[in-house]
Amino acid sequence: MNSVVRNITVDREVSSDREVSSQEFRGAMRVLAGGVSVITVGRGKDITGMTVTSVSSLSVDPPTLIVSVNRESSSWPLLQCYGVFGVNILSAEQLDVAERFSGKGGLKGADRFVGAQWVTRATGVPLLAGSLAAIDCDVEEVIERHSHAIVIGRVRDVITSVPHTALTYWDGQYVAIDQNEDNLKLAEVSVPSMRALREI
Ligand SMILES: Cc1cc2nc3c(=O)[nH]c(=O)nc-3n(C[C@H](O)[C@H](O)[C@H](O)COP(=O)(O)O)c2cc1C
Numbered sequence: 001m002n003s004v005v006r007n008i009t010v011d012r013e014v015s016s017d018r019e020v021s022s023q024e025f026r027g028a029m030r031v032l033a034g035g036v037s038v039i040t041v042g043r044g045k046d047i048t049g050m051t052v053t054s055v056s057s058l059s060v061d062p063p064t065l066i067v068s069v070n071r072e073s074s075s076w077p078l079l080q081c082y083g084v085f086g087v088n089i090l091s092a093e094q095l096d097v098a099e100r101f102s103g104k105g106g107l108k109g110a111d112r113f114v115g116a117q118w119v120t121r122a123t124g125v126p127l128l129a130g131s132l133a134a135i136d137c138d139v140e141e142v143i144e145r146h147s148h149a150i151v152i153g154r155v156r157d158v159i160t161s162v163p164h165t166a167l168t169y170w171d172g173q174y175v176a177i178d179q180n181e182d183n184l185k186l187a188e189v190s191v192p193s194m195r196a197l198r199e200i
Contacts, residue, residue, distance in 0.1 A: 030170075034170070035167070036168060036169050037088055038087075038101045039088075040088060041086075042126075043082055047125075048074050048078055049075055049113075051099075051101040064154055065152075066151065066152055068150050074108060084137065085151070086127045086137065087133075089133045091130070091165045091166060092177070094131065097116055100115075116128060116129075123136050125137075133161075135157075139152070140152045164180070
Protein backbone atom coordinates (compact mmCIF):
# COMPACT_ATOMS: atom_id res chain seq x y z
CA MET A 1 0.00 0.00 0.00
CA ASN A 2 1.30 3.47 -0.87
CA SER A 3 0.36 6.51 1.19
CA VAL A 4 1.65 10.06 0.96
CA VAL A 5 2.04 12.05 4.18
CA ARG A 6 3.34 15.63 3.80
CA ASN A 7 5.43 14.85 0.70
CA ILE A 8 7.05 11.80 2.28
CA THR A 9 6.18 8.56 0.51
CA VAL A 10 5.77 5.65 2.86
CA ASP A 11 5.72 2.09 1.56
CA ARG A 12 3.66 -0.06 3.89
CA GLU A 13 3.86 -3.77 3.47
CA VAL A 14 1.39 -5.42 5.78
CA SER A 15 1.72 -9.19 5.79
CA SER A 16 -0.89 -11.19 7.65
CA ASP A 17 1.29 -14.36 7.65
CA ARG A 18 4.02 -12.97 9.85
CA GLU A 19 3.57 -13.38 13.59
CA VAL A 20 6.10 -11.42 15.62
CA SER A 21 7.10 -13.44 18.67
CA SER A 22 7.29 -11.80 22.10
CA GLN A 23 10.99 -12.66 22.17
CA GLU A 24 11.59 -10.86 18.88
CA PHE A 25 9.62 -7.83 20.05
CA ARG A 26 11.42 -7.79 23.41
CA GLY A 27 14.73 -7.81 21.49
CA ALA A 28 13.63 -4.76 19.50
CA MET A 29 12.50 -2.86 22.60
CA ARG A 30 15.78 -3.61 24.43
CA VAL A 31 17.54 -1.08 22.21
CA LEU A 32 15.13 1.72 23.10
CA ALA A 33 17.02 3.75 25.72
CA GLY A 34 14.65 4.87 28.47
CA GLY A 35 14.78 7.18 31.46
CA VAL A 36 14.30 5.29 34.71
CA SER A 37 11.56 6.32 37.15
CA VAL A 38 9.96 4.80 40.19
CA ILE A 39 6.18 4.83 40.43
CA THR A 40 4.89 5.03 43.99
CA VAL A 41 1.37 4.09 45.09
CA GLY A 42 -0.66 3.96 48.30
CA ARG A 43 -0.77 5.95 51.54
CA GLY A 44 0.65 5.68 55.06
CA LYS A 45 2.07 2.19 55.58
CA ASP A 46 -0.03 0.71 52.79
CA ILE A 47 2.52 1.60 50.10
CA THR A 48 4.54 0.02 47.34
CA GLY A 49 5.96 0.96 43.98
CA MET A 50 7.81 -0.20 40.92
CA THR A 51 10.68 0.74 38.63
CA VAL A 52 9.49 1.74 35.15
CA THR A 53 10.80 3.08 31.86
CA SER A 54 7.36 3.54 30.31
CA VAL A 55 6.63 7.05 31.62
CA SER A 56 5.91 9.57 28.92
CA SER A 57 4.42 13.04 28.79
CA LEU A 58 0.88 13.08 27.33
CA SER A 59 0.02 16.79 27.28
CA VAL A 60 1.35 19.96 28.88
CA ASP A 61 -1.98 21.80 28.92
CA PRO A 62 -3.42 20.30 31.01
CA PRO A 63 -0.33 18.63 32.50
CA THR A 64 -0.84 14.88 32.05
CA LEU A 65 1.42 11.87 31.63
CA ILE A 66 1.08 8.16 30.88
CA VAL A 67 2.71 5.04 32.27
CA SER A 68 2.07 1.38 31.51
CA VAL A 69 1.71 -0.82 34.55
CA ASN A 70 1.67 -4.60 34.62
CA ARG A 71 -1.67 -5.74 36.06
CA GLU A 72 0.08 -8.59 37.90
CA SER A 73 2.41 -6.24 39.77
CA SER A 74 1.93 -5.50 43.46
CA SER A 75 1.46 -1.80 42.57
CA TRP A 76 -1.66 -2.37 40.48
CA PRO A 77 -4.21 -3.03 43.28
CA LEU A 78 -3.02 -0.02 45.32
CA LEU A 79 -3.08 2.21 42.26
CA GLN A 80 -6.70 1.20 41.64
CA CYS A 81 -7.68 1.47 45.31
CA TYR A 82 -6.29 4.97 46.04
CA GLY A 83 -6.49 6.50 42.54
CA VAL A 84 -3.21 8.38 42.95
CA PHE A 85 0.45 7.77 42.12
CA GLY A 86 3.85 9.44 42.15
CA VAL A 87 6.43 9.48 39.36
CA ASN A 88 10.00 9.85 40.64
CA ILE A 89 12.54 10.44 37.88
CA LEU A 90 15.84 8.98 39.11
CA SER A 91 19.37 10.34 39.06
CA ALA A 92 22.31 7.95 38.57
CA GLU A 93 22.99 8.19 42.33
CA GLN A 94 19.62 6.54 42.93
CA LEU A 95 20.46 3.26 41.18
CA ASP A 96 19.92 1.42 44.50
CA VAL A 97 16.33 2.77 44.61
CA ALA A 98 15.74 1.52 41.03
CA GLU A 99 16.97 -1.94 42.03
CA ARG A 100 14.85 -2.11 45.20
CA PHE A 101 11.69 -1.12 43.31
CA SER A 102 12.32 -3.63 40.53
CA GLY A 103 11.92 -6.38 43.11
CA LYS A 104 15.65 -7.21 43.28
CA GLY A 105 16.49 -8.74 46.66
CA GLY A 106 12.87 -9.76 47.17
CA LEU A 107 11.81 -6.59 49.00
CA LYS A 108 8.07 -5.89 48.97
CA GLY A 109 5.75 -3.01 49.91
CA ALA A 110 6.96 -0.47 52.49
CA ASP A 111 10.38 -2.23 52.78
CA ARG A 112 11.27 -0.92 49.31
CA PHE A 113 11.16 2.65 50.73
CA VAL A 114 13.72 2.08 53.51
CA GLY A 115 17.03 3.95 53.10
CA ALA A 116 15.69 6.90 51.10
CA GLN A 117 13.82 10.07 52.12
CA TRP A 118 10.20 10.53 51.13
CA VAL A 119 7.85 13.51 51.29
CA THR A 120 4.16 13.93 50.48
CA ARG A 121 2.14 16.61 48.71
CA ALA A 122 -1.54 16.97 47.75
CA THR A 123 -2.36 13.33 46.96
CA GLY A 124 -0.49 11.85 49.95
CA VAL A 125 1.53 9.40 47.86
CA PRO A 126 5.26 9.14 48.79
CA LEU A 127 7.58 11.27 46.61
CA LEU A 128 11.34 10.69 46.55
CA ALA A 129 13.32 13.62 47.97
CA GLY A 130 16.31 14.41 45.75
CA SER A 131 14.95 12.73 42.62
CA LEU A 132 15.43 14.74 39.41
CA ALA A 133 11.69 15.39 39.44
CA ALA A 134 8.92 14.03 41.63
CA ILE A 135 5.46 14.32 40.10
CA ASP A 136 2.31 13.96 42.20
CA CYS A 137 -0.62 12.60 40.15
CA ASP A 138 -4.29 11.74 40.38
CA VAL A 139 -5.37 8.87 38.15
CA GLU A 140 -7.41 10.49 35.39
CA GLU A 141 -8.12 7.38 33.32
CA VAL A 142 -7.04 3.77 33.03
CA ILE A 143 -7.09 1.73 29.82
CA GLU A 144 -6.68 -1.96 30.53
CA ARG A 145 -5.06 -3.65 27.56
CA HIS A 146 -3.45 -7.11 27.37
CA SER A 147 -1.16 -7.73 30.37
CA HIS A 148 -0.85 -4.03 31.21
CA ALA A 149 -2.88 -0.92 32.00
CA ILE A 150 -2.16 2.44 30.42
CA VAL A 151 -2.56 4.86 33.29
CA ILE A 152 -3.19 8.53 32.55
CA GLY A 153 -2.06 10.77 35.39
CA ARG A 154 -3.30 14.32 35.98
CA VAL A 155 -0.38 16.23 37.49
CA ARG A 156 -1.18 17.89 40.84
CA ASP A 157 2.27 18.97 41.96
CA VAL A 158 5.89 18.85 40.82
CA ILE A 159 9.14 18.98 42.82
CA THR A 160 12.36 19.40 40.83
CA SER A 161 16.06 19.46 41.67
CA VAL A 162 19.09 20.56 39.65
CA PRO A 163 20.07 17.68 37.34
CA HIS A 164 23.71 16.55 37.30
CA THR A 165 23.24 12.91 36.38
CA ALA A 166 20.42 10.86 34.90
CA LEU A 167 19.66 7.15 35.09
CA THR A 168 18.74 5.38 31.87
CA TYR A 169 18.22 1.74 30.91
CA TRP A 170 19.56 0.49 27.60
CA ASP A 171 20.23 -2.96 26.15
CA GLY A 172 19.46 -4.71 29.41
CA GLN A 173 21.53 -2.54 31.72
CA TYR A 174 21.51 0.69 33.65
CA VAL A 175 23.50 3.49 32.01
CA ALA A 176 24.38 6.73 33.82
CA ILE A 177 24.49 10.07 32.04
CA ASP A 178 26.76 12.51 33.82
CA GLN A 179 26.42 16.13 32.78
CA ASN A 180 30.07 16.97 33.49
CA GLU A 181 31.70 13.82 32.10
CA ASP A 182 29.38 13.30 29.14
CA ASN A 183 28.84 16.92 28.09
CA LEU A 184 31.42 16.80 25.29
CA LYS A 185 30.07 13.54 23.92
CA LEU A 186 26.49 14.84 24.15
CA ALA A 187 27.49 18.00 22.30
CA GLU A 188 29.13 15.88 19.57
CA VAL A 189 25.97 13.86 18.96
CA SER A 190 23.55 16.75 19.26
CA VAL A 191 25.32 19.14 16.86
CA PRO A 192 25.46 16.82 13.79
CA SER A 193 21.96 15.50 14.48
CA MET A 194 20.58 19.05 14.61
CA ARG A 195 22.30 19.69 11.29
CA ALA A 196 20.78 16.53 9.81
CA LEU A 197 17.32 17.63 11.00
CA ARG A 198 17.70 21.01 9.30
CA GLU A 199 18.64 19.26 6.04
CA ILE A 200 15.40 17.22 5.93
C1 LIG B 1 14.52 -0.85 34.00
C2 LIG B 1 13.17 -1.45 34.28
C3 LIG B 1 12.04 -0.91 33.70
C4 LIG B 1 10.77 -1.44 33.96
N1 LIG B 1 9.68 -0.86 33.38
C5 LIG B 1 8.44 -1.34 33.66
C6 LIG B 1 7.28 -0.69 33.15
O1 LIG B 1 7.36 0.32 32.43
N2 LIG B 1 6.07 -1.21 33.47
C7 LIG B 1 5.94 -2.33 34.25
O2 LIG B 1 4.82 -2.77 34.50
N3 LIG B 1 7.03 -2.95 34.76
C8 LIG B 1 8.27 -2.47 34.51
N4 LIG B 1 9.37 -3.08 35.06
C9 LIG B 1 9.20 -4.25 35.94
C10 LIG B 1 8.84 -3.82 37.37
O3 LIG B 1 9.76 -2.92 37.95
C11 LIG B 1 8.76 -5.06 38.27
O4 LIG B 1 8.02 -6.05 37.64
C12 LIG B 1 8.07 -4.79 39.57
O5 LIG B 1 8.66 -3.81 40.36
C13 LIG B 1 8.10 -6.01 40.44
O6 LIG B 1 6.80 -6.39 40.63
P1 LIG B 1 6.17 -6.54 42.10
O7 LIG B 1 5.97 -5.12 42.58
O8 LIG B 1 4.90 -7.26 41.84
O9 LIG B 1 7.16 -7.29 42.93
C14 LIG B 1 10.65 -2.56 34.81
C15 LIG B 1 11.80 -3.13 35.40
C16 LIG B 1 13.04 -2.57 35.14
C17 LIG B 1 14.26 -3.16 35.81
